[in-house]
Amino acid sequence: MSVVIFFELICFIIAFITLIKDANFVWRSMVVFLLITCITEITGRWLRIAYHNNQWLYNIFMVIEAGFTSLMFGSILSRYINSKPIILSGLALLLLLYAHDVFEHGFLIYNDLTATVMSVIFVLYSFYYYFLLINDEQYIDLKRSPPFWWVAGTLFFHFGSTAVNLFFTSLPHVKIAGHNITYFIFTALSIILYSCWSYSFICKKWLRTISKT
């Protein structure tokens, strides 16, 4: 089992325990998303060993990731603004790029342009959320704020992966200790992402417990 899959499974278990009874449908949907993520990672690992190509699987997963992450951003931003127009615009742009990528090089090669733009869009959403948070007159205890930590994890992952996305085509030749460099970078980014997300799910559960008492 790879380190990434281990952290994904841990995050999925935490999400299952903390969010399964959450009143918010969007947060509850994270359990499904993380389950799909774990299945994709395990299948992807098997495909890589057995068939040496798992890029088509991640092309499918990209659609699911774009959908669930946009849904979460929509929910988080809706506290401050009507988030539907920007979220739907982002999704429309991604759909166009996805179609362009598939038309350009087929479905078996990873849609790196769509992945790069998706990261940029999520980074922009994250910064926009922080901008709205700063301008909010109401005080929020950020140490225990689920949206804050969820966005932090997403921002770290997508901003951190920008360099990898930009040089994606040159990277297959760059290897360290027998592994592709992207393996180490994505492992580190995934640890940060799933740690932040796990913490945000715990905060969500904690807030629910507090509000009940």
Add this chain to the structure above:
Amino acid sequence: MQKMATNNIQNLILAATLIFLLAPLSVILYILVYNRRKIKHIEEKAQMKLAFDAEIVKTQLEVQEQTMQNIGADLHDNIGQLLSLSSLTLSSIELDDPEKARQKIEASIDLTGRSIKEMRLLGKLLQGDQLLGVGLSEAICHEITWIEKSGKYQVNYVHEGEMPANTNLDKDLILFRILQEIINNIIKHSFATRINIKLAWKAQNVELHIDDNGVGFNADSLPAAQMGMGLQNMNKRAGIVGGQVFIKSQQNEGTQISVIIPYP
């Protein structure tokens, strides 16, 4: 050669990833620090609100106290005297002399009538602090009636501009209390015979100008301890609603005081 190029790309990717990780880290740290400042700012605002509310309550009490003092003085100096005199007149009536008795009864009726008139004025004075609900200008008019009653002062009151539709009772109360303090100072220290009061409603603020022809004082050379609680309170009170008090005075040249408060 190719290995060198690969090493370069590897270093570039690692350095770029590190930078791309440091950027969000800085943003998140900044937000956490900013948020900590935000809570401090909110706490300070809450404290200021508490202090403001306390000052308003204190001002209300002072206005009521001033009204009570005025009533007490009026009861003692005017109504008490009038009623004593009428009692004395009535007790000195001799029924054997009907003409004299008639004159004394008439004098007593006159004294009682004046007492009733005084009582009516006193009733209005008693409502003085509630008059602010009707309007600041109305409350000032009643205060002036009280000053004029003493017969020692000639008071000119000018009211300029239109009172805004949205009034601010807190600011009205503070301005009214400042006026009372200024009038108290004039009565106690100035030996003035003429007082001019002007209330002017401007686009963004309300201005109260008061000047007298009293002995005045040298505002610059007056030590802080002698400035008196009254003057300090005026500045403090105007300050809590974002206003300012300007005092201009010279020895034997009277005093001019202007209070400017943003309104509403």
